[in-house]
Every structure is written in structure tokens, then in C-alpha cells.
Amino acid sequence: MMNRIVVAINGSPACMEALDVAANMIEPSGTVLCVDVEDIMSFYREYAVDTYDGEMAEDSEFFRREWNKEARQIKEQVLKKAGEHHMAAEWHILKLQPGKGGPAEALYKFALREKAEAILVGQHRGSRVVEGLLGSFPHWLVTHSTLPVVVVPPPQGEAAAKTPSRHMP
Numbered sequence: 544m545m546n547r548i549v550v551a552i553n554g555s556p557a558c559m560e561a562l563d564v565a566a567n568m569i570e571p572s573g574t575v576l577c578v579d580v581e582d583i584m585s586f587y588r589e590y591a592v593d594t595y596d597g598e599m600a601e602d603s604e605f606f607r608r609e610w611n612k613e614a615r616q617i618k619e620q621v622l623k624k625a626g627e628h629h630m631a632a633e634w635h636i637l638k639l640q641p642g643k644g645g646p647a648e649a650l651y652k653f654a655l656r657e658k659a660e661a662i663l664v665g666q667h668r669g670s671r672v673v674e675g676l677l678g679s680f681p682h683w684l685v686t687h688s689t690l691p692v693v694v695v696p697p698p699q700g701e702a703a704a705k706t707p708s709r710h711m712p
Contacts, residue, residue, distance in 0.1 A: 549662045662693055
């Protein structure tokens, strides 16, 4: 059992499943650090490709507002699930800084700073376009982290269809 675990959050069924796994790994007195990385460019690219065939649809503030709206909804779901598991959870949003690495690296640095003992991340089954442009979030963690990384697959069947997901790598 561990005292501090970081769980990467993006609202996907796999990240919600990762919270369930964290509930089985955390000490009763431990804390799960739920981390959502604000990566507006990834959000925008996926949204634009899916919705507008890659064309610029709106200004960047539109996407920031949409990301924030989804982040609030995801936070509510995550904290509710943590409460159902009776585990202490903290909500964190990491804002990417230009030239300071990608979302996986930001999450990893956060985990080190917070003295986490492991990182849990959902297996992403998203756009090949986004993965081609930006790489795989779980793959980066598995190949670069000095902390244990658990890649959690999404739930199968009906449970997967019920959980909304933000377009993120």
C-alpha cells in the first residue's frame, strides 16, 4: 500500500478506472493526487480535427473556456468517485508552460515534487492524428519515469459508453 499516488485525469473511462485502481493501492491515511493537465493545444487540435476537418473554428479563448467547463465537470465526477471509495483526494490543474516540456513530463515533474510513490494513467485509445503529432502520454511516462507507472485500460462494455471524455492524449 502507498501513501501518495498521482492519477492523471482527463475524464476518459480509463482515467476513471485508474481511480478505482488507486483506491486499492492507497493506504487508508494516504492521498490520491488527481491531476488534470491544461493542454489547450492538444484539446484544440483534437476538437478541430474531429469537428471541423482540421480548420480553425474559433479563437483560442473559446477553447480555453471549453476546456475549463469540461475540467469543472470532470472534477465533480472525480471527487464524487473518490468519496465513494472513501479516499482522500486532492484536485490539481497543471498549466503547461511553453518550452517546458509536454503534458506527460509536466505530470511526472509534479509527481516528483509531491513525493508521489506511483503514477496511474489511463490507456488512451484516441486519435492517431493527435498521437502522431504529440506522442502517447502513457508511453512517455513508461519510458521516462523513475517512479512506477501503472497504465490502466478503459472499462469494457456498458461502463465505457457512460463516461464522457475530453479529447486529450
